[in-house]
Amino acid sequence: MRPALLLGWVFALLLACLFGALGAWQYGRGVAKTAFLEAWDSALEAPPETLLPWRRAEVVERPQPVTGRIDALDGGRWLLLDNARRGSEVGLRAYFIASVGDDRGLLVDAGWLPFDRARGLPDMPPLPRQEPADGLLVPWPGQGIALGESGFAAAGQPTLLLRLERERLAADAGVDLVDGLLRLAPRDGAAFARDLDALPNTLPAEKHFGYALQWWGLAFATLVVATVLTLRRRPR
Structure with a gap:
């Protein structure tokens, strides 16, 4: 394999690994928030x-x-x-x-x-x-x-x-x-507006799963592009 091609593949693999790791991190955040929401709903119903x-x-x-x-x-x-x-x-x-x-x-x-x-x-x-x-x-x-x-x-x-x-x-x-x-908890006569929303000011779990798919899609696209460029450079 030519040095330029080898260098290109090293860069593509590193980029794909980075995108994959970001996707895994976002997926983990989504799983954690899903579990947190389930615990929150259970707490609201518990004595x-x-x-x-x-x-x-x-x-x-x-x-x-x-x-x-x-x-x-x-x-x-x-x-x-x-x-x-x-x-x-x-x-x-x-x-x-x-x-x-x-x-x-x-x-x-x-x-x-x-x-x-x-x-x-x-x-x-x-x-x-x-x-x-x-x-x-x-x-x-x-x-x-x-x-x-x-x-x-x-x-x-x-x-x-x-x-x-x-x-x-x-x-x-x-x-x-x-x-x-x-x-x-909300109460009549409270000085300020109250709620018991589980995730104020933060992204819902679905957003994290969506971002994970986007990062994984970028990782896959990087490998596809690298493969296509490699095939095009093959001598005929």
């Missing part, structure tokens, strides 16, 4: 456990229905996650840290609210006291690629966040944060 007193030391790995009441951490603040979607709208998702005893805290998703950047951060209500804790304990959400670092406002003041970085939130609050968060 809730009492949230407090807190006895869970483990990482929250799957949705768990809970009930009870919680208090915001003394000296805490509202944590407002920027660029949070609710349907077609983009706004803020409001979080606070609840005290769960023994210098431990639990991040609580209190719901979504609109955000007009021209007017600055919205006026926030007092932090919840004896808030109904009906909802789901869920794993800590993935944060994607860090494109900037969140800064904290003065103590007790609402803070706009770009990411939910558990270590930084724990250091700001002065507590050990549980590796998971509480999504509060």
Whole structure:
């Protein structure tokens, strides 16, 4: 085989392997999200456990229905996650840290609210006291690629966040944060819009499977093109 042809095939095989690996990664993401959705649906139908007193030391790995009441951490603040979607709208998702005893805290998703950047951060209500804790304990959400670092406002003041970085939130609050968060269920009279959608701001499993097929199709097409070019170069 001529050196140029050999080099072309090495490049084609490397490219096909890359496309195949990306397809396998997307397929794995789809499988994981399918399993997560099944666990989520099961949690919505399961009887809730009492949230407090807190006895869970483990990482929250799957949705768990809970009930009870919680208090915001003394000296805490509202944590407002920027660029949070609710349907077609983009706004803020409001979080606070609840005290769960023994210098431990639990991040609580209190719901979504609109955000007009021209007017600055919205006026926030007092932090919840004896808030109904009906909802789901869920794993800590993935944060994607860090494109900037969140800064904290003065103590007790609402803070706009770009990411939910558990270590930084724990250091700001002065507590050990549980590796998971509480999504509060919809309730009449709640300060913010709530839902228990399983995958807010993320792609559904079907999208990942579709992307996997596209990457595998590119891998197959690369090999087909390399084969056709090889056959055309054969001496007659």
